[in-house]
Amino acid sequence: MEVAKIDLRGLNPSSPGWGKACAAVTASMVAHGCVVVVHDAISPELRQAVFDRAMPQLFAFPVETKQQNVSSDTALKGYISKVPGADFESFNVNKVDEARSFHDFSNIFWPQGNPEFSNTIGALARKVIELEDMVEKMTLEGLGVREENIASHLHALTHVLRLSHYCVPEDAKMGVTLPAHTDPSLVTALVQHEVEGLEVQTKDGRWIAIPPEADTITFMAGDLLTLMTNGRVAASVHRVKTLSNRERYAILCASSVKNSVAISVMDEFVDHGNPPKYNSVKTDEYLEFRYSGEGFKSSQPLEEYCGVHKCGSTE
Ligand SMILES: O=C(O)CCC(=O)C(=O)O
Numbered sequence: 001m002e003v004a005k006i007d008l009r010g011l012n013p014s015s016p017g018w019g020k021a022c023a024a025v026t027a028s029m030v031a032h033g034c035v036v037v038v039h040d041a042i043s044p045e046l047r048q049a050v051f052d053r054a055m056p057q058l059f060a061f062p063v064e065t066k067q068q069n070v071s072s073d074t075a076l077k078g079y080i081s082k083v084p085g086a087d088f089e090s091f092n093v094n095k096v097d098e099a100r101s102f103h104d105f106s107n108i109f110w111p112q113g114n115p116e117f118s119n120t121i122g123a124l125a126r127k128v129i130e131l132e133d134m135v136e137k138m139t140l141e142g143l144g145v146r147e148e149n150i151a152s153h154l155h156a157l158t159h160v161l162r163l164s165h166y167c168v169p170e171d172a173k174m175g176v177t178l179p180a181h182t183d184p185s186l187v188t189a190l191v192q193h194e195v196e197g198l199e200v201q202t203k204d205g206r207w208i209a210i211p212p213e214a215d216t217i218t219f220m221a222g223d224l225l226t227l228m229t230n231g232r233v234a235a236s237v238h239r240v241k242t243l244s245n246r247e248r249y250a251i252l253c254a255s256s257v258k259n260s261v262a263i264s265v266m267d268e269f270v271d272h273g274n275p276p277k278y279n280s281v282k283t284d285e286y287l288e289f290r291y292s293g294e295g296f297k298s299s300q301p302l303e304e305y306c307g308v309h310k311c312g313s314t315e
């Protein structure tokens, strides 16, 4: 099965097609850790305001200004650039569920305020979060998680927005600007714009390119979804490869669980034959590990950090 492309326009839990759509979203998430969703969340005007104006304006600031995007949260570093093996730079806006996050972020660049910028990015974030929560709900529902457990899970979510800019690949033949990895999130939503790049790896090792279509958003499972589902949904292994040698912008929205709530394997995925494979984690501790030297090098960071076999099991 290829990565599914599923039309969620106009769909809600009381629509007649909801159950079928949940099954299709879940099947693609289980097979590939990834699903492509057709939506009408981002109007052509909003897309243009974000990618043709806000993003180029933001990345044109000098590096000293960009570096003022720091996070009080030690794990998520704020502005990053020159990651080993990657030719890109990226801003982090934390807790985007809170209205003031974009205001605070835009004040770094425009101390007198820039409502057009913060409203534009804020509007995009709200739409993406709404769709991301829906995809998360559909995936859990499709896997048989009880309604009340899904509701309390959705209640505990928080979201981080990443605004990324990729330079023209240095090695034009290879075109890779971000090497293969999994995300430390629960789910990552990815909004591409005009320039190709995202590729996801199938379980048999092939790479599938996800084209940058204007009416789609791609959702990928991250490590924390693997934890919660006791391995039923493997995190998507993905990379960025731009063979057309163009600069590229992309926006990511990563969901995770508020740090005050531990993330554990959900009851529905545990029985006699399936003991929990992972110990509970706190989001920040796991992110801290992922961004540390050890976590960065690891090919199986989730197993390494909280796999049950690491903690004195006899298996
Ligand atoms: O830009 C993309 O298409 C994906 C970026 C990504 O995977 C990441 O930043 O973790």
Ligand SMILES: [Fe+2]
Pocket (backbone or CB within 6 Å): 181, 182, 183, 238
């Ligand atoms: Fe990623």
